Amino acid sequence: MRTLVLNAGYEPLAVVSFKRAVVLVMNAKATIIERVEGDPVWGAQGAVDRPAVILLTRYVRVPQSRRVPVTRRGVLRRDGNRCAYCGKGATTIDHVLPRSRGGADSWENLVACCLKCNNLKGDRTPAEMRWDLRYAPRPPHGTQWTVRGTERADPRWEPYLELAA
Structure with missing residues (x-):
């Protein structure tokens, strides 16, 4: 079980x-906002509800430059x-501007690509192939990318994740 x-x-x-969340709650560093129905957790100081979402009691400063690697x-x-390039299922990644021509490993230069298109394109640019990109590659954004562990989000977390978006 995971806790936001x-x-x-x-x-x-x-x-x-779940264990880390219970420790934070029992040490009074966090309070439970959303509970999981079921058996409470028993400790030396009494029973604690099973947390789904907890709120820290003190503000933690987060660096603004949280770039996604x-x-x-x-x-x-x-x-x-x-x-x-073609919209089919992709299994490889491609450098829009090839590395041999100074293309970087960046969000703006890398795209998902199927093996066939990747082999056909080779060491050329899409313009040389007379191909169009279906979208402009950009760095990802949103809470699913900046908050660690929300890839498999619990439905109870959605209202709290939407606040940050």
């Missing part, structure tokens, strides 16, 4: 394990596992 952690200003911070898996996820 909100900052004192109701900003989503992370998703932590570029990964193969991230590029495929951002593009919905669809080829940027």
Whole structure:
């Protein structure tokens, strides 16, 4: 079981394990906002409800430059596992401006690509192939990318994640 952690200003911070959430609640560092129905957790100081969403009692400052690192898996996820050139299922990634011509490993230069299009394109640009990109590649945004662990979001978290969007 996973628990969403909100900052004192109701900003989503992370998703932590159930054990970590209970420790934060029992140490009075967080309060339970959303509970899970069922058996409470018993401790030395009494019973605590099972937390689904907790709110920290003190504000934690988060660095603004929380950039999402570029990964193969991230590029495929951002593009919905669809080829940027033909729209079929993508299994590889492609540099729009090839690395041999100075293309960087950045969100703006990488797209999801099917194996056929990737092999046909080779070391050329889409303009040289007379191909059009189906979308302009951009860095991902939103709470699903900046809040660690929300890839498999619990339905109870949705109202709290929408506040941050």
